[in-house]
Amino acid sequence: MRLATLARDAAAAGLALREALHPTVADDAPGLANGQPARTLVLLGFTGGRQWSVFAQSPEAADGEPHPLDRWSRRVIDALARRHAAMALYPSDGPPWLPFQRWAMRRGEVHVSPLGLLIHPEYGLWHAYRGALAFADELPLPAVGPARSPCLDCADQPCRRSCPVGAIQATGFARDDCRRHVSTVPGNACRTGGCLARLSCPVGRAYHYGADQALFHMDAVVRG
Ligand code: B12
Ligand code: SF4
Ligand code: SF4
Structure with missing residues (x-):
């Protein structure tokens, strides 16, 4: 029930409830403000372009200051944390x-793809995490069966060869090669339409x- 209420409030704020888990020591979840361990983590984020318009209409998107999406996420998720007596955590806090x-991978719904991004059976590579809420108590969680990684059934694996500068490598993502390409005229297709390797995924x-x-995220790549 509490999770259903949270999912409703999150959706109203422009966020999808992405994953929920009871962390173990191996999950390296930070302790709560009172020193107690977090007993439930709920991840919030975007699924495709569904939530984008809420951010796009926000004051942060229009104020011209740096990191508008991170600042919007903090405002919205901090408010959810206050309302639901939880501690807010952010993927952009770090390093570490x-x-x-x-x-996100803990219950087996998403898997690492050759791009390093997680792949979801429905959303593919088109999803992201905007924050998480850490709770002091164990909220009942709906059962989620592990899903098979779509990459295991992808014979061609076009994502591995669709980057014009070979930035998707077996050893990891060649960030500087990608950024250099996207910052110049030959990289205009990536810059304006989005990552060609990501787009090649079926x-x-x-x-x-x-x-x-797409443009917002590619601008972030160019800015580094
Ligand atoms: C540093 C960082 C970057 C760096 C370095 C990325 C890299 N590939 O090395 C840069 C700036 C280049 C970058 C770029 C991008 N990033 Co980034 N990035 C991060 C950040 C902040 C930390 C990642 C990290 O170092 N984790 C290390 C430890 C803490 O991670 P971990 O949870 O233990 O998980 C690791 C293991 O699970 C590992 N792993 C486990 N098994 C295996 C097996 C294999 C084969 C591989 C490769 C990895 C792997 O993968 C994770 C490492 O990333 C995360 C946010 C976060 N806090 O996780 C976003 C994050 C990973 N980025 C994200 C995105 C979307 C991008 C971009 C597409 C940017 C964009 N414009 O949207 C590009 C894509 C680059 C690419 N192809 O990888 C998303 C990914 C969402 C998803 N679907 O998985 C995240 C989660 C941010 C978010 N808000 O959702 N990123
Ligand atoms: S193109 Fe195939 S291998 Fe690459 S991410 Fe998509 S499903 Fe996985
Ligand atoms: S944005 Fe373009 S250059 Fe960068 S990894 Fe994707 S396809 Fe390669």
């Missing part, structure tokens, strides 16, 4: 970074970001 991707096509959302 909080292990959001590890938390999973979650219905959740591709719209032009504004």
Whole structure:
């Protein structure tokens, strides 16, 4: 019930409830303000472009100050934390970074893709985490069965060869090669339309970001 209420409040604020788990010591969840361990973590974020318009209409999106999406996330998720007696956590706090991707993978719904991004069976590569709420008590969680990674059934794996500068490498993401390309004229397709490697993935096509959302994220890549 509490999770259902939280999901409703989060949706009203422009966020999807992405994952919920009871952390163990191996999850490296930070302690609560009173020193007690967090007994439930609830991850909040975006699924495709569905929530983008809420952020796009926010004061942060229009004020011209740096990091508008992070500042919007903090305002909205801090308010949810106050309302639901939880502590807010953010993926952008760091380094050291909080292990959001590890938390997201914990119940087996999402998996690491060759891009390093997590892949979801429905949303594909088109989802992100904007924050989490840490609770002092164990909230009852709906059962979520582990899902098979779509990458295991993807014979062609086009994401591995769709980057024009080969930034998707077996050893990791070549950030500088990507940034250099996207910052110059030959990289205009990535800059204005979004990452070509990500776009080549057949999973979650219905959740591709719209032009504004894609441009916002590619601008962030260029700014570094
Ligand atoms: C540092 C960082 C970057 C760096 C370095 C990324 C890199 N690949 O090395 C830079 C600036 C380059 C970057 C770029 C991007 N990032 Co980034 N980034 C982060 C950040 C802040 C920390 C990542 C980290 O170092 N984690 C280390 C520890 C803490 O992570 P962890 O949870 O234990 O999980 C790791 C393991 O699970 C590991 N892992 C486990 N098993 C395996 C197996 C394999 C084969 C691999 C490769 C990894 C792996 O993967 C995780 C490491 O990233 C996270 C937010 C966060 N707090 O997690 C976002 C985050 C990972 N980024 C994200 C995104 C979307 C991007 C971009 C697409 C940017 C954009 N414009 O939208 C690009 C894509 C780059 C790419 N192809 O990887 C999302 C990913 C969402 C998702 N679907 O998974 C995150 C979670 C932020 C968010 N708000 O949602 N990013
Ligand atoms: S293109 Fe295939 S291998 Fe690459 S992320 Fe998509 S499903 Fe996984
Ligand atoms: S944005 Fe373009 S250059 Fe960067 S990884 Fe994606 S396809 Fe490669």
